[in-house]
Amino acid sequence: MRAAEIHEYGPPDVFRLTTDRPDPTVGPGQVLVHTRATSVNPIDCRMRGGYGRVLFAMMRGGNEFPAVLGRDIAGEVVAVGQGASRFSIGDRVFGAPNTGLQGTYAEFMAVAEGELAVIPDTLGFAEAASLAYVAATSWAALVTHGGLSAENAAGQRVLLVAGAGGIGSFTIQWLKAWGCHVGAVASARNAGLVRGLGADEVVDYGSADFAEVLRDYDVVYDNLGTDEGRAVRTLKTDGTARFVTIVHPFLSTVDELGMEKGMGAANEEQARRREQYPALGGYAWSVAQPTGDGMAEIARLAAAGKIRPQITDTYPLDRVADAHTRLEEGHVAGKLVLAVS
Numbered sequence: 001m002r003a004a005e006i007h008e009y010g011p012p013d014v015f016r017l018t019t020d021r022p023d024p025t026v027g028p029g030q031v032l033v034h035t036r037a038t039s040v041n042p043i044d045c046r047m048r049g050g051y052g053r054v055l056f057a058m059m060r061g062g063n064e065f066p067a068v069l070g071r072d073i074a075g076e077v078v079a080v081g082q083g084a085s086r087f088s089i090g091d092r093v094f095g096a097p098n099t100g101l102q103g104t105y106a107e108f109m110a111v112a113e114g115e116l117a118v119i120p121d122t123l124g125f126a127e128a129a130s131l132a133y134v135a136a137t138s139w140a141a142l143v144t145h146g147g148l149s150a151e152n153a154a155g156q157r158v159l160l161v162a163g164a165g166g167i168g169s170f171t172i173q174w175l176k177a178w179g180c181h182v183g184a185v186a187s188a189r190n191a192g193l194v195r196g197l198g199a200d201e202v203v204d205y206g207s208a209d210f211a212e213v214l215r216d217y218d219v220v221y222d223n224l225g226t227d228e229g230r231a232v233r234t235l236k237t238d239g240t241a242r243f244v245t246i247v248h249p250f251l252s253t254v255d256e257l258g259m260e261k262g263m264g265a266a267n268e269e270q271a272r273r274r275e276q277y278p279a280l281g282g283y284a285w286s287v288a289q290p291t292g293d294g295m296a297e298i299a300r301l302a303a304a305g306k307i308r309p310q311i312t313d314t315y316p317l318d319r320v321a322d323a324h325t326r327l328e329e330g331h332v333a334g335k336l337v338l339a340v341s
Helices: 042-048 053-059 125-145 166-177 191-196 228-232 250-257 259-275 292-303 317-329
Strands: 003-006 015-018 030-040 073-080 092-095 108-112 116-118 157-160 181-186 201-204 219-222 242-245 282-285 311-316 335-339
Touching (some): 015 317, 030 317, 053 259, 073 108, 073 125, 092 125, 116 292, 125 219, 125 242, 125 335, 166 191, 166 292, 181 191, 191 201, 250 259, 259 282, 311 317
Parallel strands (some): 157 181, 157 219, 181 201, 219 242, 311 335
Antiparallel strands (some): 003 015, 030 073
């Protein structure tokens, strides 16, 4: 099959397009997906440079290269493994699957059926792919760690430290669909976009300090890596507020110290930071997790018109290096999509 591989860590030009990568084998409980589209996420760029290399090499059986990156998938089911029953051949599906053995920059991928959901008729493959990884990332942060649900979200006040990127542009719409009050930080250039997506309060970081303007939030979702102390000042002080960040040193600590020592040191650092904020109801470092149920809820909201994919540009798979370069240049307001096949 065709795939975009890397054989070393480095800048975008390390990608090599191959046409003879072995097709994946479909195991029990899995389906084989013919990839139509995927997207480029910031973590893909960091992994291309070696971020998370210790953990991800372990997940690939100790073999670092050649590696296929990519975190989200949209395509068609072309084979069904033993015991898999949720999908049939020909179903259009999307998700952010476990990429231990292989990422999604490839024509085919074997995926556990519980990590996928059906693409609603209102979305094309590119649109579905643009939603999958950001949905899995924000679902883990705000549902698993932030305590939000479709039943309790209405009226809760949630602050996104970055409102205009791929994660922010998706998450604002999702939270508004669940009835939240949403605050967001953005540049002056993107403030109008963020308001148009539904944000109730928008602070231009170039002209004001958001920590001096915003108050009484229930949840801070740090998707940028800002000063934690400043962000915590925007939260309620009654012991119920939660701070969740997806920008933390867990994987970089493991890369530096190795798996066992790195995990121990990272957990100690997280505990130390948690102790700095005794007035919080929760403090967490979050990572994206595959979630078929979460994807199904996002599909329902997209079908109802509550979530509109925000695609900035689409590239063919053989221009994956250009897409990585574009994302690393910064200020991409929505998502960059790769048309795989």
